[in-house]
Amino acid sequence: MRPATVTAHREGMRSRGRIAVIGVGNEFRRDDGVGWAVLARLRERAGDRPLPEDTHLATCDGDPGRLIGLWEGARLAVVVDAAHAHPGTPGRVHRLELDAGLLAQPSTTSSHGLGLGEAVELARVLGLLPEHLVVYAVEGSESDMGTGLSPAVADAVEPLVAAVEDEIARNGDAAAGRPA
DSSP, X not given: OOOOOHHHHHHHTTOXXXXXXXXXXXXXXXXXXXXXXXXXXXXXXXXXXXXXXXXXXXXXXXXXXXXXXXXXXXXXXXXXXXEEESSOOTTOEEEEEESSSOOOOOSEEESSSXXXXXXXXXXXXXXXXOSEEEEEEEEOSOOSSBSSXXXXXXXXXXXHHHHHHHHHHHHHHHHXXXXX
């Protein structure tokens, strides 16, 4: 499977039947790279566990315009991002869901200047939300410059990969009219 890029998006990732999986963050800011780590692992596993043909994997720095462009027109968008929580538990994962409504306000905030909430609200106003949006926000502890995830966040990667694969499988069954 060929990894999706922003260029591929511009050329035709807007079909309503597709699934967008987006890893948000900065791999050079330690735990902020958890979204990118999950996407890298999904790409590795795709050889043994192929994802549906209509699944597009992409990384993003968290810019709201880029996020919206990546999920625009998708039937399912799964976003994995690092989050700050006060008090926090590094490695704890929060799952948030949106179905043509409002995203529940988590007790965490994005690790980016403009958060995912702002991108969701802007997309809602512009009518560019995916049919179904699932966000996995992972509490981090280290956001200094550097590479590599903290041990607690690194331990969350494999379970997150499995959770994303499950989201895709459930959505694929529902889209095909089969019980999830």
